[in-house]
Amino acid sequence: MSPRTPRLSAGVVVVRPTEEGWRFLLLRAFNHWDFPKGMVEAGEEPLAAALREVREESLISDLEFTWGETSTRTGPYSRGKVACYFIAQTRTAEVSLPVNPELGRAEHSEFRWVDYDEAVKLVSPRVRPVLRWAALVMNLQASGFPTD
Secondary structure, eight states: OOTTSOEEEEEEEEEEEETTEEEEEEEEETTEEEOSEEEOOTTOOHHHHHHHHHHHHHOOOOOBOTTOSOEEEOOOBTTTEEEEEEEEEOOOOOOOOOEETTTTEESOSEEEEEOHHHHHHHBOTTTHHHHHHHHHHTTGGGGTOOOO
């Protein structure tokens, strides 16, 4: 891999419908909140990696790609890494943060199902455009959700 080839990670903006509206799943690693994601392995397609990462990090396996398999990518960060995100919904409310055998601990210390406004406050500036993209794809602005 040349220095110019970005390392690719893939994840999913996981959303769940509730009586109060859509909720976004955020996972916390150290002081950073993000959507479930991880590195794309050699020979793996980004969507397959994203699905694997959601299962590994949250045990959610009932994802529905209601808005299609569209994706967005971040700009380079953390030594040239680029993250590719898809968006999918789940009916699963219970989230588990299982131990990663390679780390000997869970990758994340906390999860939250949050509305758009709370998500904007929690995620980093790198993740905020992904959240806005998801809201636009979901057409949340028509439901009174801000998109910036």
